[in-house]
Structures are given as C-alpha cells and as structure tokens.
Amino acid sequence: MKRLQDFTAGDTFELVREVDPYRPVYYAGASGDFNPIHIDPELGRAAGYQGVILQGMCTFSWLSDACVGYLGDPTRLVRLRGRFTKPVQVGDVIRIEGRCVAVEGGAVKLELxxxxxxxxxxxxxAVAEGRVEER
Amino acid sequence: MPVDKKHLGRRYGPYRFQVSVEQIKDFVAATGGGVPGHAFSSPPDRYHHPWTWDEEAAKASPHGGIVAPPTFATTFAIEPFARACSDPELAVNVLRLVHGEQEFEFHEPVRPGDVLETAGEITRLQERGNLDFVEVTTTTRNQHGRVVVKGVWTAIVRN
Structure with a gap:
C-alpha cells in the first residue's frame, strides 16, 4: 500500500463511468433512493429533463471512488464535498479528474x-481530504 | 412557496440501520458498473477497491474484513434529509427539487454487522432569487456510540 511519502502535490488521477440505461434503477435498489425522477422517464420529462436523471449521490460516489483509488485504502478518505451543477442523464459518460494540491502532515488535500x-x-x-498515517 | 423559516432546527430521527455485507456488495456493484442483487446480478466491472467487496482480499487487508466504501453512508445517512424533503409541514414539491450540494466527514469505517443511528436537523433555510435552499445536517453513530459520519445535505427547490 502507498505510504505518506508516496503522495506529492501535483499528482493526478482519473476515473471514467458510463451511465447505462439501468444504472439509475440499480443505484435506486442498492441505495434505497427511489425518488420517481430516477425511475420513471415520464416523470423525469414532467420535471423538465429528457427522461430519468441519475441520482446525484451516484455521481458523488464516483468522486469518492476516484479518491479511494488514489489514496489506496477506503478508510483514508476523511472529507468529500461538491456542488451538483448539471443533471447526469442516461447515455452520459462522466470523467472525474483529481489532483493532489497539498500534503500537510498526514493530510492529503485533493481537488476534483x-x-x-x-x-x-x-x-x-469538489474537494476531498485523505488522512494517511505513518506506519 | 418558500419554506417557512419557523422550521429551522426541525429534527428528524434517529433512524436505525443494520449493515449487512450484502448491502455493501450491492452498493459497490451499482456504483461500479455491475448489477446488484442475487438474480441476474454481476460484480463491479469497473475499478472498485477490493477491500469493499472481495472478501478474500479484504480478509488479508489491515482491516481484516470488508469495509464499506465511504459513500455507502448515503444509504443510511440520507434518511433525515429525505424525510425533510417529503415532510408535509415543509410542503416542498419533490418534482421541483434537486440535490444541490453535499458534504461528508468520515470519522470511522463502516463494517458489516454495524448498527447505526442517524439523526438530522434543518440547519439552513434560505431564499436566493426564485431558488429555495433547504439544508439538513446529519450525524450517524455506531453501536459503540462513536461518530461514524457527518453529512451536510442541501436541496434546491425552484419556486
């Protein structure tokens, strides 16, 4: 596993995810978020979209997955935040790009x-913070 | 109509949630390009940290078993936020609502068998133009009484 000295400001990482037609339904089943705008294309259109939209928290999970891949341990992620600015729809391909902006003590600061x-x-x-302890 | 400011400080929960390894694996499959469930299902086909779904790899890890991916927190910690958004007292039109902002602070790993309780409170009600912001702050504790995750959930309602 990566150690603290393996993290350097300027490091970059990325993750790509495609939104296949069933993804919002799978995410609904696994997360318990059955808001009908994620399930029913007619309701999605009534709300002003092209059809169903993906749960924002699924995209947010992809941010987390990108950070965890870089940090090397799921328990190292201690903070994650972001603002949702555009709905994600079926057929979209989402590219997450991350950058380490600082390493201060054991805190690894990321922008995404x-x-x-x-x-x-x-x-x-979108910003995140990892905590990497010296072993 | 904007949400009445008298609801600032309104509380929801605590809500109880018992974590199972199946729920964690389903979450990993759904977010990792796989298919959740136990019929016609498939594991994640996109990168997902093996310690969150591969029991053998997780057993050999420093954690000694599966740990949930951080955003698995959404499954249990969303409840006070969802309750607030559908609270008849607040009278929010769910079709005009979008999830605007999210923040998590992760304090303790979540493992299968954990029994979690999440409580939430409305911490901000704000109008900006024709947009209405409803913020709910949640705290989840585990069976040891330790804080697992704190969340700040912001809904935006188009009025």
Missing amino acids: SARNQRGEDVLKG
Whole structure:
C-alpha cells in the first residue's frame, strides 16, 4: 500500500463511468433512493429533463471512488464535498479528474472535477481530504 | 412557496440501520458498473477497491474484513434529509427539487454487522432569487456510540 511519502502535490488521477440505461434503477435498489425522477422517464420529462436523471449521490460516489483509488485504502478518505451543477442523464459518460494540491502532515488535500462527454461540469467546487498515517 | 423559516432546527430521527455485507456488495456493484442483487446480478466491472467487496482480499487487508466504501453512508445517512424533503409541514414539491450540494466527514469505517443511528436537523433555510435552499445536517453513530459520519445535505427547490 502507498505510504505518506508516496503522495506529492501535483499528482493526478482519473476515473471514467458510463451511465447505462439501468444504472439509475440499480443505484435506486442498492441505495434505497427511489425518488420517481430516477425511475420513471415520464416523470423525469414532467420535471423538465429528457427522461430519468441519475441520482446525484451516484455521481458523488464516483468522486469518492476516484479518491479511494488514489489514496489506496477506503478508510483514508476523511472529507468529500461538491456542488451538483448539471443533471447526469442516461447515455452520459462522466470523467472525474483529481489532483493532489497539498500534503500537510498526514493530510492529503485533493481537488476534483467531474465533466460529461460535452465537457460540461456536472459537479463544481469538489474537494476531498485523505488522512494517511505513518506506519 | 418558500419554506417557512419557523422550521429551522426541525429534527428528524434517529433512524436505525443494520449493515449487512450484502448491502455493501450491492452498493459497490451499482456504483461500479455491475448489477446488484442475487438474480441476474454481476460484480463491479469497473475499478472498485477490493477491500469493499472481495472478501478474500479484504480478509488479508489491515482491516481484516470488508469495509464499506465511504459513500455507502448515503444509504443510511440520507434518511433525515429525505424525510425533510417529503415532510408535509415543509410542503416542498419533490418534482421541483434537486440535490444541490453535499458534504461528508468520515470519522470511522463502516463494517458489516454495524448498527447505526442517524439523526438530522434543518440547519439552513434560505431564499436566493426564485431558488429555495433547504439544508439538513446529519450525524450517524455506531453501536459503540462513536461518530461514524457527518453529512451536510442541501436541496434546491425552484419556486
């Protein structure tokens, strides 16, 4: 597993996820979020979208997955935040890009972006922090 | 209509949630390109840390078994937020609501068998133009009384 000295400001990492037609339903089943705008295309259209939209918290999980992949241990992620700026819809391909901006003591500070295939931000202001203890 | 400011400080919960290894694996499958469940299901086909779903790899890890991915917290910690958004007293139109912002502070790993309790409180009610912000802050504790995760959940309602 990566050690503290393996983390350096300027490191980058990325993760890509495709939104297949069933993803919002699978995520609903696994997370318990059955808001009908994620399940029923007619309701999604009534709400002003092209059809169903993916749960924002599924995209948020992808941010977390990107950070965990970089940090090397799921328990090292101690903070994650972001603003949802654009709905994610079926057929979208989301690219998460992360960058280590500072390593202060055991705190590894990260900034992230999440963009769709058109280059539009689906999340903004995404930041995370990892804590890596010396063993 | 904007949410009445008198609801600031309104509390929800605590809500109890018992964590199972199946729930964790389902969550990992759903977020990792797989299919959750026990019929026609499949494991994650996109990268997901093995300690969150592969029992053998997790057993050999420093944690000695499966740990939930951090955002598994959504499954149990969302309840006060969802209750607030559907609270008849607040009269929010769910079709006009989007999840606007999210923040988590992760304090303790979540493991299969944990018994968690999440309580929440409305911590901000704010109008900005025709948008209405409803913020709920949650705290989840485990069976040892230790804080597992804190969440700040913000809904935006288009009025």
